[in-house]
Each structure stands twice: as C-alpha cells, then as structure tokens.
Amino acid sequence: MNDLFPKIMLSRSDGVIDLAWGHPSDNLHPLNDLKPAIDAIFTNQEISALQYSGYQGYGPLIESLSQYLSEEKSYTKTINPEELYIGYGASHGLDLACTLFTGEGNTVLVEEPSYYLVRQILIDHRLNIVGVPTDSEGMQIENLEQIIESLKGDVKLLYLIPSFHNPMGSVMSLERREKIIELAKEHDFLIAADEAYHLLYYGDPPPPTMATLDNSSTGCVVSLGSFSKILAPGIKLGWVQSKPNLVDKFTNSGSNFSGGNNNFAGAIVDIAIRKGILSKHVTRLKNTYKSRMEIMSAALKTHIPDAEFLMPQGGYYFWIKFPEEIDAMALEKLALNEGVTLRPGVAFSGQSLFPNYIRLCFALSDIEDISEGIHRLAQAYYKYVSG
Structure with missing residues (x-):
C-alpha cells in the first residue's frame, strides 16, 4: 500500500506518546x-x-x-x-x-x-x-x-x-x-x-x-x-x-x-x-476521559509541581502555565527527544502570546501512556531548567 496516501490524519512514531493532538482514542471508537x-x-x-x-x-x-x-x-x-x-x-x-x-x-x-x-x-x-x-x-x-x-x-x-x-x-x-x-x-x-x-x-x-x-x-x-x-x-x-x-x-x-x-x-x-447506542457511548467516553483527566492531573502535580493549571471539568485538555522564563517551543523539542509530544501555547494565539504555556490532551492516550508521558515531559522540563 502506498504510504503517500495514509488512511488517517494522525501519524504517530513508534515509541512516542502523543499528548499533542486533540483526537479521540482509537480504542474507544464504537466499531462493534x-x-x-x-x-x-x-x-x-x-x-x-x-x-x-x-x-x-x-x-x-x-x-x-x-x-x-x-x-x-x-x-x-x-x-x-x-x-x-x-x-x-x-x-x-x-x-x-x-x-x-x-x-x-x-x-x-x-x-x-x-x-x-x-x-x-x-x-x-x-x-x-x-x-x-x-x-x-x-x-x-x-x-x-x-x-x-x-x-x-x-x-x-x-x-x-x-x-x-x-x-x-x-x-x-x-x-x-x-x-x-x-x-x-x-x-x-x-x-x-x-x-x-x-x-x-x-x-x-x-x-x-x-x-x-x-x-x-x-x-x-x-x-x-x-x-x-x-x-x-x-x-x-x-x-x-x-x-x-x-x-x-x-x-x-x-x-x-x-x-x-x-x-x-x-x-x-x-x-x-x-x-x-449514542447515549451509551457518550457515557462510556465520559467515564473513561474523566479517569484519564484525573491521572494526568495527579501526574502533573507529582512530577512537575511548577506546572500551574485549572482542573478541567470536561472536554479534552489541560492548559498549563510554566514560569515566565520557560520557552514552550524549546521545551517541545526537548520533550520530543524524550518521546512525548505537546502543543506550545503560541500556536493558539494570533499575537504570539502564551510563550510559556502548553496544551496537553488526555483523550487520545490510555492511562498508562498518560502517566509515562508526563514522566517523560518532566524529564524534558528539568533538563530545560538545568540548562
């Protein structure tokens, strides 16, 4: 099959945990x-x-x-x-x-x-x-x-x-x-x-x-x-x-x-x-995403206490503020080297605001990957901080 014409938009590298894309989880699609x-x-x-x-x-x-x-x-x-x-x-x-x-x-x-x-x-x-x-x-x-x-x-x-x-x-x-x-x-x-x-x-x-x-x-x-x-x-x-x-x-x-x-x-x-079918599926999504959200919150508090965020009550995302001296675009590169992706805050601004913010998605990855992904992000963060 020709790889120039992929089946789906999102292409993930082996071994990389994706916390960047705002996509639903593959293993939650209601195929059956x-x-x-x-x-x-x-x-x-x-x-x-x-x-x-x-x-x-x-x-x-x-x-x-x-x-x-x-x-x-x-x-x-x-x-x-x-x-x-x-x-x-x-x-x-x-x-x-x-x-x-x-x-x-x-x-x-x-x-x-x-x-x-x-x-x-x-x-x-x-x-x-x-x-x-x-x-x-x-x-x-x-x-x-x-x-x-x-x-x-x-x-x-x-x-x-x-x-x-x-x-x-x-x-x-x-x-x-x-x-x-x-x-x-x-x-x-x-x-x-x-x-x-x-x-x-x-x-x-x-x-x-x-x-x-x-x-x-x-x-x-x-x-x-x-x-x-x-x-x-x-x-x-x-x-x-x-x-x-x-x-x-x-x-x-x-x-x-x-x-x-x-x-x-x-x-x-x-x-x-x-x-x-839809009502049942939405209930399943809400229960699963709530668990993933709570796991991500706990992991952030444990591994990166510098990260400031408001606990979401729904949706897909954490909006995380780091100290002002942090360049999220530079952090993104370090994070990828550690095997995890994120979305820098400046991507969400037409005025290049929020340079020390990142967005993380908890919907796409399962609980184990979320925990490991935040651990990898913490490694990247402390490498950045230590220079």
Whole structure:
C-alpha cells in the first residue's frame, strides 16, 4: 500500500506518546456498537440512505437528534427539528457561517487563546481577525465592549468556545454568555459558538448552549455541534442549532443544492440515537476521559509541581502555565527527544502570546501512556531548567 496516501490524519512514531493532538482514542471508537446500526440499513432496505439528502439533512436524524438534545440535561429546553441543520461538523458549520454572514474584510472576534486550526478558515474568507483577552470564565466583557466600540460597527462575527474550551479547558459562566448575547443583539453581529465538547462533561453539566440562551426574535447565535467527539470523527457529521430563520439560510446555501449532505452517515447516526447506542457511548467516553483527566492531573502535580493549571471539568485538555522564563517551543523539542509530544501555547494565539504555556490532551492516550508521558515531559522540563 502506498504510504503517500495514509488512511488517517494522525501519524504517530513508534515509541512516542502523543499528548499533542486533540483526537479521540482509537480504542474507544464504537466499531462493534455501530455494526447493528449499519446492518439495520441493509436489513430494512433503507434505500433513502443511499440517495441524495434533503437540504436540511437526513430527515429521521433531524427528528431523533431533536429528541436526544431535548432530553439532555445540559440543554434545559426542547430543541425543535426546525432549529437544527445537519452538516459535516463544527468546522463545516463555521465555514458556512462565514460564507453566509460575512464578507471580505469584515472583522471577526476570537478568544485569545483559541482553537488554532480555526484561524485558517477565517483567513480563507479574508476576514480581519481580532483577539479578545480571556480568563477562566471566558471572554473578558470589559475588554470585549471596548474592542467592539473601537471597531465602530465593523464586527460581523464572534467565534468562541464556551464549554470546555480548546485549549483552556474552561467553561464560560452563564452571566457572560448572556451578556455576550446582549452585545450581539445591540451591535448586530452573529455569534458562532463551537460547542463540540458541550456534551463531554465529567461532573455538573455546563450552562446551556449559546443558541439555547438566544432570546432574540430573529436569532443572533449559531451553535456548532459535532459527532466527531461524541461518536467518531470518521462519521463526519455535525449540526447547527439556531433560530429557524437562520437554519433556513444554512439549508438554502449553495453547497446544499448539489445534493445535500451525507445521508448514509446520517442514517447510521439516526439508528445509533434511536437504539440508545449514542447515549451509551457518550457515557462510556465520559467515564473513561474523566479517569484519564484525573491521572494526568495527579501526574502533573507529582512530577512537575511548577506546572500551574485549572482542573478541567470536561472536554479534552489541560492548559498549563510554566514560569515566565520557560520557552514552550524549546521545551517541545526537548520533550520530543524524550518521546512525548505537546502543543506550545503560541500556536493558539494570533499575537504570539502564551510563550510559556502548553496544551496537553488526555483523550487520545490510555492511562498508562498518560502517566509515562508526563514522566517523560518532566524529564524534558528539568533538563530545560538545568540548562
């Protein structure tokens, strides 16, 4: 087989423990659990699964997802089918939002730090990217207000990750969510909320999604959900939650007119929801990831007491601060020599901020590798400190 065309995005070197990539664990993919769902499509002669989809997505999935989210305690209200659009994932939803609601040269606000791969989507749309300072509760409202005023109405889009932030692992408070929605209504911009980790909470649920909190009549929020983190990224499906009039804009976008979205994957996920496969799998993920998170926290405290971090309550990530004199990019090279990878903090900033921060992912590796990975990171850290 030609290695120039790999099967998957992530390629790991033998003997190297990967704490850098924000990918789900291979050994948690629900291959056996999904087999009955796939078999049911053929047993029931579900021919529609092999046909072009409706513009809003696979109809039965829209209905089953509506019920699933309505029964999920972190949503707190009924989510109607008219409030959902089925797409290819959170990044696809953001890309479509940029196409539908922004134009070249418009300004988009993002958190500092923010998900590093989203920046290319914004660059592709030739948007002016402006960072907003954050703290443990999300965007700092006073700074956000000052930036909006200074831009004199040019803001068209605000991108944020309110629940179990990437990279910070933090949860935006309910008060700040509501205040940002009020600012969006006042200044007429759209909020694109990346809620890919919203359902992966390991204690109390986070506040409701931004779209759930949107109390405007015509809508100022699109919440971007994804099955990549709660089922499998290879399914390549997600959803947009918003007011029906905004969902209509996604439904009527040009890319849909050539055949809609992935009906076959939609049929699989629909059956997975109706048979309880998804719910069971999410519970398994939450239990497993919580254990891995606790192991990583304990290992960091034991082996690298200089590492400062807030304990995440969900998601995938630790956001770790080292003393100011530490250069995380130099530490990354030493860590790789020790056989462990990490993601330097500057990768998450458009302004080269956070030079002494790193992000570690606890989702991809098992408990033994996490413990050994932190041990290797500690060896690299103390080599760096000792010069």
